[in-house]
Amino acid sequence: xxxYVFSTNQKHPLGKRRCAFCTNQTMExxxxxxxxxxxxxxxxxxxxxxxxxxxxxxHQKKLARGIKRARHVGLLPFTN
Amino acid sequence: MAKKKEAEARVVEAENRMYELMLVLKPDLLExxxxxxxxxxxxxxxxxxxxxxxxxxxxxxxxxxxxxQFEEGIYVVYNIxxxxxFISELDNHLRIDNEVIRHLLISIENDYKYSKFDEEIExxxxxxxxxxxxxxxxKEESVKEVVKEEPVEEPIEKKEESDVEIPLSGTSKEEVVxxxxxxxxxxxxxxxxxxxxxxxxxxxEKVKEEKIxxxxEKxxxxxxxxxxxxxxxxxxxxxxx
Ligand SMILES: [Zn+2]
Numbered sequence: 148x149x150x151y152v153f154s155t156n157q158k159h160p161l162g163k164r165r166c167a168f169c170t171n172q173t174m175e176x177x178x179x180x181x182x183x184x185x186x187x188x189x190x191x192x193x194x195x196x197x198x199x200x201x202x203x204x205x206h207q208k209k210l211a212r213g214i215k216r217a218r219h220v221g222l223l224p225f226t227n
Numbered sequence: 228m229a230k231k232k233e234a235e236a237r238v239v240e241a242e243n244r245m246y247e248l249m250l251v252l253k254p255d256l257l258e259x260x261x262x263x264x265x266x267x268x269x270x271x272x273x274x275x276x277x278x279x280x281x282x283x284x285x286x287x288x289x290x291x292x293x294x295x296q297f298e299e300g301i302y303v304v305y306n307i308x309x310x311x312x313f314i315s316e317l318d319n320h321l322r323i324d325n326e327v328i329r330h331l332l333i334s335i336e337n338d339y340k341y342s343k344f345d346e347e348i349e350x351x352x353x354x355x356x357x358x359x360x361x362x363x364x365x366k367e368e369s370v371k372e373v374v375k376e377e378p379v380e381e382p383i384e385k386k387e388e389s390d391v392e393i394p395l396s397g398t399s400k401e402e403v404v405x406x407x408x409x410x411x412x413x414x415x416x417x418x419x420x421x422x423x424x425x426x427x428x429x430x431x432e433k434v435k436e437e438k439i440x441x442x443x444e445k446x447x448x449x450x451x452x453x454x455x456x457x458x459x460x461x462x463x464x465x466x467x468x
Contacts, residue, residue, distance in 0.1 A: 178331075179249075179304070180344040220249055220331050221290035221300060 166203035176209040178216035184223060188214065192227045243308050244334055245280075247341075250321070251329040254287060254299035261301060264326060271320070272305075275313050281306035281341050294328050306341055 168174050178184070187195050187202070187210055194214055197207045217223040252261065261284075269279055285302035294300065309317070314332065321330040 177342075177344070182344060216331060216333070218291075220251060220302075220329055221292060221294055224291040 166201065166206055168206040168209075169203055176206065176213045178213040178220070179222070180213075181217060181222050184210070184214050184217055188223070190227070192224050242311050243278075244311055245337055245339065246307050246309055246314065247331075247333050247335045247339075248305040248307060248317075249331040250303045250305075250327050251290075251294065252301040252303065253326050253328060254297055254301060256301065256326065265303065272307060272309075272317075275316070276310055277313065278308040279305060280308060283341070283343070297328060300328055304341070306335070306339075 168176065174183075176184075187200050189195055194211055197204070200207075202210060214223060218225055252264065256264070265282070265284070269282070272279055281304075283304045285304065287299055288302055290298060290300050318330075318332060321327050321332075
């Protein structure tokens, strides 16, 4: 599970950006998976904008839900 | 109207769904207390017609922020199949519970498979590697110093020889070399002494420990001897006080 690479996709032009979760189709957003959730978090521990992370809309919504759940249980911080 | 509502409630009751439940327990609970707590909780679930499909105890983890003045928490994850009417009751039950700091109850799809996500395994071996390295480095320091010194000396010798060759005769070379050799021998001896000193210190510590153990044994023996003497005196009825 840990071998999947999540790039920020910012080097590619807008048309060639691919969602990291759509490309690895076995991957799903889970609130217990702190390691991957941390990739989509800002330096101030805010949820990254979809423009910078290159995630599709569906997965961005799932991500936001997962991060909020992880915050509620104390796996991720609310602020820095 | 009342009958219709009751009928609807019965229809809802028959429906079972899968839920995932995460509990964060107080960190100051002992292991036996935690196992007891979880046993009681599973009992409570089974009494209310819940089916526990999976139970996973993560153990102690540091929280990302303080919850009820606690820095740590014991994480437990359940996968349960529960009737939909029971969920609100369970939520209330967990909210009232004092030993549960936080809980999260979410519905999951039927084809959901629980998988572990290891975050700390990568960090833990690094710490393990660091600890032995320090010990080795301390031991190797003396060896490394020797290794560092030797290559520095050799070029100097060559340079001096080359410098010396032109103005002076061949006898001076040998003298210089002999002097260097003597210096080297002195250095090596000093290193050997240091190593010996370390060994002596270790031996001394060992001897001290042995002494302490012996003293303890002696004390025990003395006490046992005193006890036996006392027993003899008491049993003999010859108390001439
Ligand atoms: Zn996607």
